[in-house]
Amino acid sequence: MRGPFGSETCRAGVKSGEATIREVAAYLLDHQGFSGVPATALVEINHEDLPSAPIYESQVTSDEQLNLISGLVSLQKRCRPESGSQI
Numbered sequence: 467m468r469g470p471f472g473s474e475t476c477r478a479g480v481k482s483g484e485a486t487i488r489e490v491a492a493y494l495l496d497h498q499g500f501s502g503v504p505a506t507a508l509v510e511i512n513h514e515d516l517p518s519a520p521i522y523e524s525q526v527t528s529d530e531q532l533n534l535i536s537g538l539v540s541l542q543k544r545c546r547p548e549s550g551s552q553i
Contacts, residue, residue, distance in 0.1 A: 472527035481527075487534060 472481045480488070486508065493506035512518065523543055526532045 472531035481531070483531075483535065 472483060475482050477485075489503075489506050490508045492501075493503045496503040521535075523532065526535070
């Protein structure tokens with residue numbers, strides 16, 4: 467079972483879903499390649515043959531996390547997960 471976006475992970479100080487966003491931010495802030503951060507982009511794809519698990523607003527654990535990812539990924543609106551479902 468997957469934890470909600472922004473939940474604790476095995477790496478202290480980095481919550482689930484943050485590493486990807488941090489890597490993109492590092493690349494965007496590395497002006498003229500001063501720190502040597504490799505080219506990085508965040509991409510969202512959908513295809514019927516690919517498994518998908520939407521991220522629902524109710525899964526995001528804080529307003530800070532919601533603000534951070536709302537412009538980067540498509541969030542589905544739903545009050546709470548359906549009983550018995552795994553997200």
